[in-house]
Amino acid sequence: MALQLRPDDRAYRAIVLAGLVAVKLFRVPLTVTGEEHLPAGQEVHGLRRVVVPGRGAVVAVTHFGYLDFVFAQLVVWHRLRAHCRFLITRKHTGSAFVRAVCRLCDHVVVDRANGAPAYAEAVAKLRRGDFVGLFPEGGVSRSWTVRELRTGAVRMAAETGVPVVPVSVWGAHRMLTRGRGRLRLRDVWRTPVRVHVGPLLQVRPGEDVAAASARLRAALQAGIDRCIESYPETPPPGAWWMPARLGGGAITVEEQAEHDARERESYRRTG
Numbered sequence: 001m002a003l004q005l006r007p008d009d010r011a012y013r014a015i016v017l018a019g020l021v022a023v024k025l026f027r028v029p030l031t032v033t034g035e036e037h038l039p040a041g042q043e044v045h046g047l048r049r050v051v052v053p054g055r056g057a058v059v060a061v062t063h064f065g066y067l068d069f070v071f072a073q074l075v076v077w078h079r080l081r082a083h084c085r086f087l088i089t090r091k092h093t094g095s096a097f098v099r100a101v102c103r104l105c106d107h108v109v110v111d112r113a114n115g116a117p118a119y120a121e122a123v124a125k126l127r128r129g130d131f132v133g134l135f136p137e138g139g140v141s142r143s144w145t146v147r148e149l150r151t152g153a154v155r156m157a158a159e160t161g162v163p164v165v166p167v168s169v170w171g172a173h174r175m176l177t178r179g180r181g182r183l184r185l186r187d188v189w190r191t192p193v194r195v196h197v198g199p200l201l202q203v204r205p206g207e208d209v210a211a212a213s214a215r216l217r218a219a220l221q222a223g224i225d226r227c228i229e230s231y232p233e234t235p236p237p238g239a240w241w242m243p244a245r246l247g248g249g250a251i252t253v254e255e256q257a258e259h260d261a262r263e264r265e266s267y268r269r270t271g
Helices: 009-025 068-080 096-104 116-128 152-160 209-229 253-270
Strands: 030-033 043-045 048-050 057-061 084-089 108-110 131-134 164-170 193-197
Touching: 009 068, 009 096, 030 068, 057 068, 057 152, 068 084, 068 131, 068 164, 068 193, 084 116, 108 116, 116 131, 116 152, 131 152, 152 164, 152 209, 164 209, 193 209
Parallel strands: 030 193, 057 131, 057 164, 084 108, 084 131
Antiparallel strands: 043 048, 164 193
């Protein structure tokens, strides 16, 4: 009989603490600004945040690399001792280990072919007072510029009355991102990471979701711009991890849009 794992915040806390140890072990300079914008009024007992209905939040994170969520979670936990219940696509839960971690951490697994159940589960978690983390861009941006957002983040916020927390992460894409191969320890060693938490966004019931998503996108890009301006390492000319508009080697915003259109058409054809 297969072992039936249940959500366990002690296990989640152990994973977060292991992440903090890894940051120190690999001497990753982590610089955070805007922590004061994180939701106030949270009840914290030692290493545990008390989940209270009405005090949840949607944590919207930029998506330039596969480790962005790690640094977003570390920042939220450092300030509030909160665990983010991340939305994770089913295709990224192929291994038994990942499925076990998702179950222990009470993450939400999303089936792109039918996202309604995952949306309902996320809304239920927000109503009970959880923090729900997601990538509103829907996929990795390889232009290192915030892409056009999907509307799920703002719709959840409007439906539940919780704020949206914009979290911009810069530098983690140098460690692991799409099209750059496997995680290599030398890419993690002493690689600086910048995180900026923007002011909370409130989305009114009935507010136009496209306009609200545009506000969120602007907030996330403003955070990225701030992180780049204060990044503690000067990139070499043409650095692959810098956006084209700043002389980097990334694809342009226009090329990203063309790539996104082709990818959407591929999804439409193949499911």
